[in-house]
Amino acid sequence: MKKSFVETIVGLFVVIGLICIGYLTIKLGKMELIGSKHYQVNARFQSISGLTTGAYVEMAGVNIGNVDSVSLDPERKIAVVNMKIYKEVVLSEDVIASVKTSGLIGDKYIRLTPGSSDMMLKDGDMIFETESAVDIEDLVSKYIFSDE
Numbered sequence: 314m315k316k317s318f319v320e321t322i323v324g325l326f327v328v329i330g331l332i333c334i335g336y337l338t339i340k341l342g343k344m345e346l347i348g349s350k351h352y353q354v355n356a357r358f359q360s361i362s363g364l365t366t367g368a369y370v371e372m373a374g375v376n377i378g379n380v381d382s383v384s385l386d387p388e389r390k391i392a393v394v395n396m397k398i399y400k401e402v403v404l405s406e407d408v409i410a411s412v413k414t415s416g417l418i419g420d421k422y423i424r425l426t427p428g429s430s431d432m433m434l435k436d437g438d439m440i441f442e443t444e445s446a447v448d449i450e451d452l453v454s455k456y457i458f459s460d461e
Contacts, residue, residue: 351378351397356410356423356440361392362448364412364421370396372425377402380423396423404440406432412446421446 361383370378378398386393398404407428414421425440434440 350400352400352436353381354396354398354404354434354436354438354440356394356396356443357386357389358392358394358410358412358443358445360445360448361394361412361421362446363414364394364423364446368420369422370398370425371422372402372427377425394423404434405430406434406438407442408434408440409442409444410440411444414446418449 364380364383366380366382368380369376370380378396380394381397382395384393384395385391394410404425405428407430409426409428411424411426412421413424428442
């Protein structure tokens with residue numbers, strides 16, 4: 314009788330341990346199983362040099378989401394950025410997406426500037442107003458090699 318009680322307790326601890334490991338795997342892996350806290354919007358840019366997956370999406374200096382993926386549109390030869398935005402943040406149809414740098418040579422992120430339209434973006438919609446990243450190397454080379 315005592316042996317089966319000990320085996321039951323050990324089995325219970327093993328099951329609890331496996332549940333904890335599964336929970337931590339989901340939370341640390343940032344997986345969403347039941348319901349999502351985000352919706353996705355896309356934007357096309359001429360250049361996103363230095364922007365990576367996982368970069369912040371900010372509005373008014375507040376983090377409102379992350380860059381989910383970056384790809385190249387094979388037809389237009391421009392970059393397509395897929396962003397995950399928190400559901401509580403509602404974006405108007407005429408929002409402006411800009412690629413910015415934090416600091417002088419810091420990480421790249423997306424800054425969204427709100428618009429004034431009454432139409433709101435829905436899951437999977439496209440942001441049409443975009444500003445590409447400023448390439449510091451091009452600016453420096455223009456300054457150094459200018460004729461003046």
